[in-house]
Amino acid sequence: MFLKLLTTAAVGAASLALPALAETSYPLTLTNCGAETTIAAQPEGTVSIGQAATEILYSLGLGDKVLGTSVWFTDVLPEYAELNAGIERLADNDPSFESVVAKRPDLVTVQYEWHVGPQGIVATREQFGDVGIPVYTLPADCVGKDNSTGMDGTRLELYKMDSVYKGISELAQIFNVAERGETLVADLKAREAAAIELAAGLDLPExxxxxxxxxxxxxxxxxxxxxxxxxxxxxxxxxxxxxxxxxxxxxxxxxxxxxxxxxxxxxxxxxxxxxxxxxxxxxxxxxxxxxxxxxxxxxxxxxxxxxxxxxxxxxxxxxxxxxxxxxxxxxxxxxxx
Incomplete structure (x- = not known):
């Protein structure tokens, strides 16, 4: 709470400073986890495979677009508990391909490539493509990472929050809510900087x-x-x-x-x-x-x-x-x- 209070003014200033962003032009084509993904029109509904994807969608104010969720580790963030209770949970863990397709989503939003990827345990991108459903995977699971080495993959370079911020910005672009994405990223960056500053003041022993x-x-x-x-x-x-x-x-x-x-x-x-x-x-x-x-x-x-x-x-x-x-x-x- 201390850190959140500390950054309130900074976040407000950052939000005011953000320029107005252009409307998304469709069809929108993105390179996502090494694959070309085309979004024909603003999605009216998505299924999320992975809690990280679900909570980003909620944080962007897109809860009304979420048709179903899956792959949960813990309770949803408390501020989204009421919203989440009204959205169908397809599975606590791995959903079936059929259960996702049955929701008729315009997009599948994915946390891990091992769920939807070259050897995806739910499906491959191509399988969803065959039924006309594009896939967007959070870049945090792909940037600087080799996912061919097993379920969890191997990091080739140190993970940074930049890959999460990229995912937020791209999902905001996909759903034509770019300004919400910029505001959310500014908030998270301010909190990140405050936490790092707090730890730096401790002067931890070598x-x-x-x-x-x-x-x-x-x-x-x-x-x-x-x-x-x-x-x-x-x-x-x-x-x-x-x-x-x-x-x-x-x-x-x-x-x-x-x-x-x-x-x-x-x-x-x-x-x-x-x-x-x-x-x-x-x-x-x-x-x-x-x-x-x-x-x-x-x-x-x-x-x-x-x-x-x-x-x-x-x-x-x-x-x-x-x-x-x-x-x-x-x-x-x-x-x-």
């Missing part, structure tokens, strides 16, 4: 480090932790934290013995409503950290330097800014000198 724990297939198995290139890596980079995980995979598995030897200063754990794996439950995560013979000996556990973030805030999305704010504020409360 070697201050962190590990981001998303989940584990079983509690006694190696955890899925954040690699060097994704959204958590971006947060660590801009806040002055070292990532103890060296892999360029998006979410590699790393043994607790290896993590304990690195002895991260801070542990960031994901909280989610999804229950695909036992460690999706944050209480089970915390119990494991307190009782496991190896994990419990880490300084971060012994000194209660554990930060809980919404899982979706660890994936490329507009929630990265809220996560950045939460982490920056948590660091101010730790004795790291």
């Amino acid at each position: 070697g201050t480090s962190a590990v981001f724990w998303f989940s584990s297939a079983e509690m006694d198995m190696d955890p899925y932790v954040a690699g060097q290139g994704g959204a958590p890596a971006y947060m660590m980079n801009v806040l002055g934290l070292e990532n103890v995980v060296q892999s360029n995979e998006e979410w590699p598995t790393v043994s607790w013995e290896t993590i304990a030897r690195a002895n991260p200063t801070v542990i960031v754990a994901a909280r989610m409503e999804r229950r695909r794996f036992p460690a999706d439950d944050i209480e089970k995560k915390l119990e494991f950290l307190r009782t496991d013979p190896v994990a419990s000996q880490m300084d971060a556990v012994r000194n209660n330097r554990i930060v809980i973030l919404d899982a979706h805030g660890m994936d490329p999305s507009i929630r990265n800014i809220g996560s950045l704010e939460t982490l920056a504020e948590a660091l101010t409360g730790f004795d790291l000198k």
